[in-house]
Amino acid sequence: MSKKMKRPLTIEEKKRKDEEEVLERLEEKYLNDIDINNLKVYSSLEKNLVYLEALFSKASDFNTRKFKLGDEEVKATLVYVQGIVNKGFINDTILRELMIVSRNQDLKLSRSYSNLIDLIEDRLLTMGTIERRDEFTTIIDDMLCGHAVLLIDGYDEAISIPIPTREVRNVAEPETESVVRGPREGFVESIDINLSLVRGRIKTPDLKFESFRLGRVSKTDITVAYIEGIAPQDLIDEVLNRVKRIDIDIVNESGIIEQLIEDDPFSPFPQISNTERPDGVASSLNEGRVSIFVDGTPFVLVMPSVFVHFLQANEDYYQRFFFSSFVRMLRFVAFLVALLGPSVYIAITTFHQEMIPTKLLLSIVASRAGVPFPALVEALIMEIAFEFLREAGIRLPKTVGQAVSIVGALVVGEAAVQAGLVSQAMVIVVALTGIASFMIPAYSFALGVRLIRFGVMFLAASWGMFGITFAVLALLIHLCSLRTFGVPYLSPITPVDWEALKDSFIKVPEWFKNSRPSYLVKDDNQRIASNVKPSPAKGDDEDE
Amino acid sequence: MSTKKISNKQAFLLSLNVILTTIILLVPSEMIMSAGRAAWISIIFASLLILAIHYIVFKLSCQFSNQSLVQDCIDIFGKILGRLILIPFIMLNIELTILIIYESVGFVEFVMPTKGAMGIWIANALIAGYLSYKGIETIMRVNGFGIFIMLFSIFIIISTNYDLIDFARLQPIVLDFKQIARGSLLPLHWFLIIPNLFLVYKPFFKDKAKVLKISLLGNLTSMVIISVLLATTITIFGSQLGSIIEYPFYTLSTLSITGLDVTVFVAWIMATMIKVGFYYFTSLYLIKEWFKLSSYRSLILPFMIFTVSLGYFQTDIHYLKTLFIYIITIFIFVLEVPFLLLLIGAYLFKNNVKFNP
Numbered sequence: 038m039s040k041k042m043k044r045p046l047t048i049e050e051k052k053r054k055d056e057e058e059v060l061e062r063l064e065e066k067y068l069n070d071i072d073i074n075n076l077k078v079y080s081s082l083e084k085n086l087v088y089l090e091a092l093f094s095k096a097s098d099f100n101t102r103k104f105k106l107g108d109e110e111v112k113a114t115l116v117y118v119q120g121i122v123n124k125g126f127i128n129d130t131i132l133r134e135l136m137i138v139s140r141n142q143d144l145k146l147s148r149s150y151s152n153l154i155d156l157i158e159d160r161l162l163t164m165g166t167i168e169r170r171d172e173f174t175t176i177i178d179d180m181l182c183g184h185a186v187l188l189i190d191g192y193d194e195a196i197s198i199p200i201p202t203r204e205v206r207n208v209a210e211p212e213t214e215s216v217v218r219g220p221r222e223g224f225v226e227s228i229d230i231n232l233s234l235v236r237g238r239i240k241t242p243d244l245k246f247e248s249f250r251l252g253r254v255s256k257t258d259i260t261v262a263y264i265e266g267i268a269p270q271d272l273i274d275e276v277l278n279r280v281k282r283i284d285i286d287i288v289n290e291s292g293i294i295e296q297l298i299e300d301d302p303f304s305p306f307p308q309i310s311n312t313e314r315p316d317g318v319a320s321s322l323n324e325g326r327v328s329i330f331v332d333g334t335p336f337v338l339v340m341p342s343v344f345v346h347f348l349q350a351n352e353d354y355y356q357r358f359f360f361s362s363f364v365r366m367l368r369f370v371a372f373l374v375a376l377l378g379p380s381v382y383i384a385i386t387t388f389h390q391e392m393i394p395t396k397l398l399l400s401i402v403a404s405r406a407g408v409p410f411p412a413l414v415e416a417l418i419m420e421i422a423f424e425f426l427r428e429a430g431i432r433l434p435k436t437v438g439q440a441v442s443i444v445g446a447l448v449v450g451e452a453a454v455q456a457g458l459v460s461q462a463m464v465i466v467v468a469l470t471g472i473a474s475f476m477i478p479a480y481s482f483a484l485g486v487r488l489i490r491f492g493v494m495f496l497a498a499s500w501g502m503f504g505i506t507f508a509v510l511a512l513l514i515h516l517c518s519l520r521t522f523g524v525p526y527l528s529p530i531t532p533v534d535w536e537a538l539k540d541s542f543i544k545v546p547e548w549f550k551n552s553r554p555s556y557l558v559k560d561d562n563q564r565i566a567s568n569v570k571p572s573p574a575k576g577d578d579e580d581e
Numbered sequence: 582m583s584t585k586k587i588s589n590k591q592a593f594l595l596s597l598n599v600i601l602t603t604i605i606l607l608v609p610s611e612m613i614m615s616a617g618r619a620a621w622i623s624i625i626f627a628s629l630l631i632l633a634i635h636y637i638v639f640k641l642s643c644q645f646s647n648q649s650l651v652q653d654c655i656d657i658f659g660k661i662l663g664r665l666i667l668i669p670f671i672m673l674n675i676e677l678t679i680l681i682i683y684e685s686v687g688f689v690e691f692v693m694p695t696k697g698a699m700g701i702w703i704a705n706a707l708i709a710g711y712l713s714y715k716g717i718e719t720i721m722r723v724n725g726f727g728i729f730i731m732l733f734s735i736f737i738i739i740s741t742n743y744d745l746i747d748f749a750r751l752q753p754i755v756l757d758f759k760q761i762a763r764g765s766l767l768p769l770h771w772f773l774i775i776p777n778l779f780l781v782y783k784p785f786f787k788d789k790a791k792v793l794k795i796s797l798l799g800n801l802t803s804m805v806i807i808s809v810l811l812a813t814t815i816t817i818f819g820s821q822l823g824s825i826i827e828y829p830f831y832t833l834s835t836l837s838i839t840g841l842d843v844t845v846f847v848a849w850i851m852a853t854m855i856k857v858g859f860y861y862f863t864s865l866y867l868i869k870e871w872f873k874l875s876s877y878r879s880l881i882l883p884f885m886i887f888t889v890s891l892g893y894f895q896t897d898i899h900y901l902k903t904l905f906i907y908i909i910t911i912f913i914f915v916l917e918v919p920f921l922l923l924l925i926g927a928y929l930f931k932n933n934v935k936f937n938p
Contacts, residue, residue, distance in 0.1 A: 385843075388693060388695075389840075389843045391839070391840070391842075391843070392839065392840030392843045393839075393840070394839055499700075500693075500696065500700070500704070501693055501696075502693075502843055502846060502847050503689050503692075503693060503696070503701065503704070503850060505847070506847050506850050506851050506854070507704050507707075507708060507854075509851070510708055510723075510851055510854055510855070511708060511711060513723055513726055514708070514711055514712050514715055514719060514723055514858075517715070517719045517722040517723045517726075518715040518716070518718075518719040525722070527722065531722040531725050531726070532588070532722070533590070
């Protein structure tokens with residue numbers, strides 16, 4: 038009787054066994070919560086593919102392209118996620134290099150390479166950046182961020198090739214920060230383009246971009262930008278610490294980061310500004326501040342941002358200082374009007390009629406004669422109606438939104454006055470308040486002012502000017518105690534920084550702004566060389 | 582974190598606030614009543630007297646240690662006696678806190694007579710509690726704004742009433758020293774706040790040597806401003822009318838521009854409320870040091886309830902109001918001056934022992 042010999046496994050059986058083994062491990066991972074961070078790449082291509090296919094099961098955009106590499110026809114596979122990689126580049130460059138050029142005669146001479154991966158890295162793939170990976174976690178992260186990954190049979194390493202692509206709108210003027218004079222370019226949704234826009238304006242190797250990914254699910258690319266030597270090191274460390282501390286599932290917009298790293302989340306005032314303008318970010322970085330870029334949004338965070346920053350616009354720096362200073366002071370008045378306008382009207386008409394000149398008082402009394410409500414209710418009706426209109430105008434399509442605003446403002450306002458619901462004076466006050474709030478350049482700051490206004494109105498209705506004083510003092514205390522990344526929020530007003538005050542409520546001529554704000558930059562704060570005040574050339578004076 | 586939180590500029594503004602806010606609201610009519618046309622001389626007299634005391638006590642205190650006043654007293658007089666000596670001082674501070682809220686309430690009631698006093702007491706306590714909760718650094722910053730607004734309002738009052746000034750009303754100047762001394766009683770009390778407060782805040786000052794000079798300058802500046810305002814009041818109203826009007830400086834603001842009085846009201850009430858805030862902080866800080874507590878913040882709410890309830894009922898006793906000047910005199914000569922003299926003696930003795938062992 039012949040002894041039954043153990044039959045060698047067929048290729049199919051071997052493949053099935055491999056698959057079973059990997060699936061077992063996968064099951065083990067999911068059931069027993071094994072840390073996949075340490076899961077290394079197998080030397081068997083089949084095992085790797087089974088693992089990846091199991092992981093990306095039911096993901097129709099997961100794609101594998103199997104092929105043979107070189108004359109020796111080593112099995113290799115390029116894996117990637119469709120839609121987020123540049124498919125044209127894969128077809129025309131990567132696969133061409135690997136499938137055709139790898140058979141090139143000259144390349145054969147280089148077969149002195151003991152490692153095929155070294156050969157591919159050194160002689161075949163011509164991209165600027167490629168990385169070698171030996172862990173599945175990094176491979177998966179790369180693939181999900183637009184990399185194609187090359188797996189080769191017999192090697193427990195993979196090559197990760199970054200070729201991300203995404204439909205990105207063109208660089209255009211930002212809608213939220215348009216200017217009469219100034220650059221017309223704004224950030225877009227691609228972090229790479231945004232970084233390049235800033236790099237194009239700050240051509241120094243001291244400009245640093247520290248990048249990492251945030252979001253357990255979204256794996257969003259985040260970059261912290263600063264100028265080494267200008268930005269204080271403790272500020273940089275603090276920003277990096279706060280950002281790296283974030284453990285969240287998804288980061289869709291920079292606003293999420295802002296809410297997770299600000300100093301006082303209960304303050305109505307924003308402590309981090311955001312901008313869509315590369316020139317704004319460049320100036321901020323040059324002042325020693327730090328920026329955070331988030332992939333997928335054109336809004337870049339700038340920190341620390343103090344009170345006066347929210348009343349400044351980029352255009353201020355491009356205009357001559359007389360006009361810039363005038364506009365800045367106007368904005369400050371607008372801030373006060375937006376905050377206190379209706380409250381002062383309520384207080385004066387209810388408690389302090391002696392403040393109003395007699396003729397004006399008579400005309401206000403006449404306009405309020407038919408109004409059945411007290412001034413507070415009247416103001417609330419108008420303010421809330423105004424907020425409705427504003428919100429509707431923003432959310433609706435542009436053309437319809439404008440129509441709603443016009444119809445709302447003109448028709449509803451006029452009808453409300455004619456119906457005797459509100460007085461004409463109140464319509465004027467609310468309209469002025471609305472216009473004043475639009476003058477505040479920072480939208481997030483204006484939102485805070487809008488909210489506070491309602492609280493002050495109630496206090497004014499109860500206590501007149503005393504109530505307003507109470508509210509203003511409470512706000513002042515809050516603002517004086519508020520800090521943003523270690524910098525007092527009311528800098529440079531208090532603590533006083535005379536040099537920085539030159540660029541706060543006013544803007545002095547460029548040649549007079551000698552240094553960067555000392556509340557931020559301690560060491561290298563020389564901004565402009567001395568003796569640069571413009572003057573006519575000697576001999577131009579006709580009298581001489 | 583460093584405890585050195587008060588800069589020289591802030592110390593200067595602090596010394597301005599403690600004097601200006603109160604004197605502008607409360608003192609003028611009383612002073613004009615007591616000293617007549619020479620009321621402005623009473624201010625100079627009171628200021629110079631306190632200037633000397635302040636210089637001596639603060640210099641000796643700084644030579645002795647960098648610690649708080651409570652710790653100094655404990656080191657000098659021992660654990661029990663040191664604490665006992667401080668009890669009247671702490672009580673005086675609490676009483677002053679109530680008095681300052683009362684000033685503010687009285688002023689608001691004067692301008693807005695339809696409003697009930699209780700709400701104003703509570704509003705003052707809320708702001709003071711919030712301010713003291715935020716700590717000394719915030720108090721000093723807010724004080725900067727308060728003083729700026731108040732000085733601006735004083736400038737507006739004087740400049741807009743310039744054409745009403747008649748210097749003849751200041752004459753004849755009769756130097757009746759008895760009258761001048763009587764007129765200086767109330768300002769003496771308020772000028773004494775500067776040394777008292779600076780002794781309590783000693784650990785917080787960044788540069789004590791400069792702070793001493795700055796605080797003296799603050800005293801002198803307040804003196805000049807108040808003297809000018811008093812002289813302005815007398816040159817506009819005359820001494821008789823000036824002594825009858827309850828808030829003559831405020832009334833000055835009603836003479837020129839319509840509505841200016843309300844603006845001035847806002848400025849002064851703001852400065853007074855800030856002052857209540859740092860009195861809250863002072864009292865709470867002293868209590869904290871006295872009991873060796875880790876933080877004063879847990880005391881804020883009980884202290885708010887205590888000051889409002891005590892102050893509201895205490896000031897509702899009309900009879901006490903008629904004795905106000907006598908109460909102040911007792912404060913000065915029984916509590917404040919003896920306490921400072923005791924401290925001067927103790928510091929002198931201890932410094933002698935320390936430097937000449």
